[in-house]
Amino acid sequence: MSIKPRILKGFNDYLPDVMLPKQRMLDTVARTFEQFGFAPLQTPALEYADVLLGKYGDEGDKLLYRFRDNGDRDVALRYDLTVPLARVVAMNRHLGAPFKRYQIAPVWRAEKPGPGRYREFLQCDVDIVGVADLMADAECMAVGAAVLDALEVGPYVLRVNNRKLLTGLLLRLGIDEGEPALAVLRTVDKLPKIGEDAVREALREQNGLDPAAVDGIFEFLALDPADLGAWFEEGSPGRVGADELSTLLRLADELGIADRVEVDLSIARGLDYYTGTIYETFVREREWMGSVMSGGRYDTLLSMFGGQPVPAVGISLGVDRLFSVLLGQGQVQPAASPAEVLVTVFSEETRAASYQAAAAFRAAGIPTEVYPGAARMKKQFKHADRQRIPFVVVIGPDEAAAGAVKLKDMHTGREWVVPLDKAMEKRNRVAGARSRRGRNSRGPSPDNRS
Amino acid sequence: MSIKPRILKGFNDYLPDVMLPKQRMLDTVARTFEQFGFAPLQTPALEYADVLLGKYGDEGDKLLYRFRDNGDRDVALRYDLTVPLARVVAMNRHLGAPFKRYQIAPVWRAEKPGPGRYREFLQCDVDIVGVADLMADAECMAVGAAVLDALEVGPYVLRVNNRKLLTGLLLRLGIDEGEPALAVLRTVDKLPKIGEDAVREALREQNGLDPAAVDGIFEFLALDPADLGAWFEEGSPGRVGADELSTLLRLADELGIADRVEVDLSIARGLDYYTGTIYETFVREREWMGSVMSGGRYDTLLSMFGGQPVPAVGISLGVDRLFSVLLGQGQVQPAASPAEVLVTVFSEETRAASYQAAAAFRAAGIPTEVYPGAARMKKQFKHADRQRIPFVVVIGPDEAAAGAVKLKDMHTGREWVVPLDKAMEKRNRVAGARSRRGRNSRGPSPDNRS
Numbered sequence: 001m002s003i004k005p006r007i008l009k010g011f012n013d014y015l016p017d018v019m020l021p022k023q024r025m026l027d028t029v030a031r032t033f034e035q036f037g038f039a040p041l042q043t044p045a046l047e048y049a050d051v052l053l054g055k056y057g058d059e060g061d062k063l064l065y066r067f068r069d070n071g072d073r074d075v076a077l078r079y080d081l082t083v084p085l086a087r088v089v090a091m092n093r094h095l096g097a098p099f100k101r102y103q104i105a106p107v108w109r110a111e112k113p114g115p116g117r118y119r120e121f122l123q124c125d126v127d128i129v130g131v132a133d134l135m136a137d138a139e140c141m142a143v144g145a146a147v148l149d150a151l152e153v154g155p156y157v158l159r160v161n162n163r164k165l166l167t168g169l170l171l172r173l174g175i176d177e178g179e180p181a182l183a184v185l186r187t188v189d190k191l192p193k194i195g196e197d198a199v200r201e202a203l204r205e206q207n208g209l210d211p212a213a214v215d216g217i218f219e220f221l222a223l224d225p226a227d228l229g230a231w232f233e234e235g236s237p238g239r240v241g242a243d244e245l246s247t248l249l250r251l252a253d254e255l256g257i258a259d260r261v262e263v264d265l266s267i268a269r270g271l272d273y274y275t276g277t278i279y280e281t282f283v284r285e286r287e288w289m290g291s292v293m294s295g296g297r298y299d300t301l302l303s304m305f306g307g308q309p310v311p312a313v314g315i316s317l318g319v320d321r322l323f324s325v326l327l328g329q330g331q332v333q334p335a336a337s338p339a340e341v342l343v344t345v346f347s348e349e350t351r352a353a354s355y356q357a358a359a360a361f362r363a364a365g366i367p368t369e370v371y372p373g374a375a376r377m378k379k380q381f382k383h384a385d386r387q388r389i390p391f392v393v394v395i396g397p398d399e400a401a402a403g404a405v406k407l408k409d410m411h412t413g414r415e416w417v418v419p420l421d422k423a424m425e426k427r428n429r430v431a432g433a434r435s436r437r438g439r440n441s442r443g444p445s446p447d448n449r450s
Numbered sequence: 451m452s453i454k455p456r457i458l459k460g461f462n463d464y465l466p467d468v469m470l471p472k473q474r475m476l477d478t479v480a481r482t483f484e485q486f487g488f489a490p491l492q493t494p495a496l497e498y499a500d501v502l503l504g505k506y507g508d509e510g511d512k513l514l515y516r517f518r519d520n521g522d523r524d525v526a527l528r529y530d531l532t533v534p535l536a537r538v539v540a541m542n543r544h545l546g547a548p549f550k551r552y553q554i555a556p557v558w559r560a561e562k563p564g565p566g567r568y569r570e571f572l573q574c575d576v577d578i579v580g581v582a583d584l585m586a587d588a589e590c591m592a593v594g595a596a597v598l599d600a601l602e603v604g605p606y607v608l609r610v611n612n613r614k615l616l617t618g619l620l621l622r623l624g625i626d627e628g629e630p631a632l633a634v635l636r637t638v639d640k641l642p643k644i645g646e647d648a649v650r651e652a653l654r655e656q657n658g659l660d661p662a663a664v665d666g667i668f669e670f671l672a673l674d675p676a677d678l679g680a681w682f683e684e685g686s687p688g689r690v691g692a693d694e695l696s697t698l699l700r701l702a703d704e705l706g707i708a709d710r711v712e713v714d715l716s717i718a719r720g721l722d723y724y725t726g727t728i729y730e731t732f733v734r735e736r737e738w739m740g741s742v743m744s745g746g747r748y749d750t751l752l753s754m755f756g757g758q759p760v761p762a763v764g765i766s767l768g769v770d771r772l773f774s775v776l777l778g779q780g781q782v783q784p785a786a787s788p789a790e791v792l793v794t795v796f797s798e799e800t801r802a803a804s805y806q807a808a809a810a811f812r813a814a815g816i817p818t819e820v821y822p823g824a825a826r827m828k829k830q831f832k833h834a835d836r837q838r839i840p841f842v843v844v845i846g847p848d849e850a851a852a853g854a855v856k857l858k859d860m861h862t863g864r865e866w867v868v869p870l871d872k873a874m875e876k877r878n879r880v881a882g883a884r885s886r887r888g889r890n891s892r893g894p895s896p897d898n899r900s
């Protein structure tokens with residue numbers, strides 16, 4: 001009467017062939033965050049429901065995994081990492097400022113699953129809390145750029161805007177604050193997807209703007225960033241936004257990332273809580289994938305639990321999209337084992353020699369697996385092949401008697417019978433040359449081998 | 451009408467000062483697993499309830515976080531990592547053997563919280579699936595030993611036993627298989643905690659054994675490992691267990707870990723599913739903490755979802771206990787920032803020079819933070835002090851004009867005004883000397899400074 005093993009829709013197992021390169025990517029991301037002084041934070045998966053409710057709109061509330069626990073508490077799985085950050089900041093005033101944290105963790109949303117949309121997925125956020133200075137906005141861009149550089153995603157562009165410019169625009173055009181203004185921003189945000197004509201029509205039909213207002217919006221969108229300040233009255237929110245954007249561009253220049261930053265006045269971001277800088281990031285060759293890294297400044301959000309407003313700015317990496325980019329570009333390759341070397345076991349008599357060889361490889365920092373049993377050699381080699389382990393070591397009675405090992409390059413099929421230390425040198429030389437030629441010392445998958 | 455920010459009982463926030471050294475520890479653990487060819491696996495937090503139910507006994511079923519999701523599915527948060535592994539193996543027969551995976555992930559149990567007992571906590575499991583050979587049992591011990599060595603926990607002992615020996619013992623004494631036998635094993639397992647007299651009494655009073663059977667158990671426990679085989683009849687389960695244990699000891703010797711392995715015939719492990727090798731691990735100076743790493747062979751468990759039995763063996767690291775050991779021994783120290791250097795910002799005019807200095811430190815692999823704003827120097831230094839960042843760089847107008855930077859060692863208070871490349875050399879030399887003396891380049895916490 002056994003239960004059928006199955007997994008919930010919208011949830012995934014990440015088997016080693018995917019998880020191994022993905023973990024490498026996440027390690028690089030975390031290491032880069034730490035290079036800029038961001039520290040890891042971990043919060044629980046479960047929160048009191050009322051801590052999360054009302055923070056994501058009615059639609060978001062409906063998507064919470066919410067239930068009564070055994071103690072009849074009303075609880076829910078976290079929906080994002082920002083509300084837990086706000087809770088932590090509210091409960092730990094001693095953290096001071098700047099508080100620079102990153103968190104890479106799953107979140108849960110009961111959405112209809114679709115291509116690339118899961119009910120459990122990783123969020124990867126980096127934020128600076130407690131700093132109003134635009135240097136914080138610039139640093140989030142710099143660390144984001146450093147991450148994309150470290151991942152070698154290829155050419156990309158950080159598109160920046162400032163929410164105050166949009167507020168100033170709507171004010172100038174006489175469009176009401178609140179929901180009508182937000183609705184207009186959501187329409188403008190669709191520009192890259194649906195094009196100017198469709199946006200103009202939507203602004204007239206759906207948002208009820210008169211033709212002059214629609215023209216005003218497109219006049220604004222066509223402005224040269226250098227002319228933005230003059231377009232708004234001194235002291236108006238639009239002028240403040242123009243000044244902030246100008247400062248941000250100067251900081252980007254000082255940070256050496258100006259070549260990757262572009263002003264894009266149409267970016268509005270769907271989320272309502274941004275108050276200043278907003279940005280999105282696109283991999284040049286894959287703009288169709290959408291933004292791989294987005295964020296902005298949100299100076300009012302963190303006071304959702306009361307108390308003084310706390311300024312904050314942050315970015316969120318789309319790790320699943322980034323991983324698709326890397327896979328698509330062949331930057332990472334599926335691999336089922338982290339081992340670079342498989343040491344086979346010929347017999348019980350030579351087993352200790354196999355263990356010693358493996359220990360020597362590991363001591364040199366080379367991940368090495370010993371086949372767990374003196375199985376037929378064919379079976380042991382097949383294992384190396386299936387797991388794409390690039391080198392195999394054999395120590396049979398002849399090798400053991402001669403104090404040597406046989407090293408086989410699984411990619412070319414070449415073999416060498418040499419002393420252990422020479423085998424390690426040989427493996428390092430071949431693997432090194434291969435990783436200088438390609439990006440991966442593993443060579444092609446078995447299916448592609450010629 | 452703001453909501454009071456609060457966290458559920460039995461759940462924790464891990465703030466950076468704790469999470470940073472803990473993450474370092476987990477990175478070392480994962481890296482060591484990979485050195486032995488184990489690959490990461492990730493499974494969802496939520497599973498169908500019936501996939502988990504009935505696997506942990508009635509008591510375990512009651513501790514599940516179980517609820518109906520928005521689609522009225524009966525779901526539950528995972529209770530451990532072993533049942534999800536069994537599900538993955540059942541659903542992915544193509545994984546083949548050996549399948550070597552590790553998983554470091556939270557699990558949820560609605561237990562009464564207590565000291566060191568949380569409702570959400572990390573499990574850290576490493577297992578070899580599909581291999582009956584004792585080389586797999588030995589390898590789990592070897593990777594466990596390598597982890598403890600890499601963490602530098604100090605002297606430790608791996609205590610091993612074999613469940614078949616215990617089965618053989620109970621058979622020989624005529625104690626019924628099933629619940630009565632398991633109850634006897636649970637009593638014997640308490641030996642290190644409650645002592646021989648209390649165990650003898652419990653065996654008589656609670657387990658209802660006659661005096662001859664109780665004597666038989668203690669005769670067995672006093673056996674020299676070398677005499678174990680002879681104590682059991684040829685072909686009996688006890689003899690098989692004795693042979694397996696003897697093979698395991700030989701493998702430990704070949705693996706170079708025999709000095710850390712001891713036979714302990716009283717280890718029974720609370721869990722009912724072990725079928726062969728079982729072991730527990732104690733840090734010598736901290737035996738009172740209990741086992742920091744436990745596991746064994748479970749050749750029937752993975753067939754819980756039907757199909758052919760799949761042999762498996764694994765170990766589980768008590769990461770919270772290990773982290774306590776390291777904290778207690780001063781091996782890791784709380785630190786709120788990963789930054790090794792804080793570059794201050796004197797003014798807008800020198801800001802670009804500060805950015806350049808930080809980029810140079812980072813390019814040399816030194817995590818470096820730039821203070822996000824030209825605040826008063828005192829405030830910037832206070833930040834370095836609070837976050838225990840060991841070095842501070844100042845570039846004021848004088849330094850900028852001279853093409854130099856001021857480097858301050860926050861530990862000794864010494865300062866140097868030198869060109870940037872010399873400052874990096876100086877910092878590396880001082881930090882290097884400090885980490886050779888102590889274990890940590892950060893020096894003592896600000897509170898302990900003399």
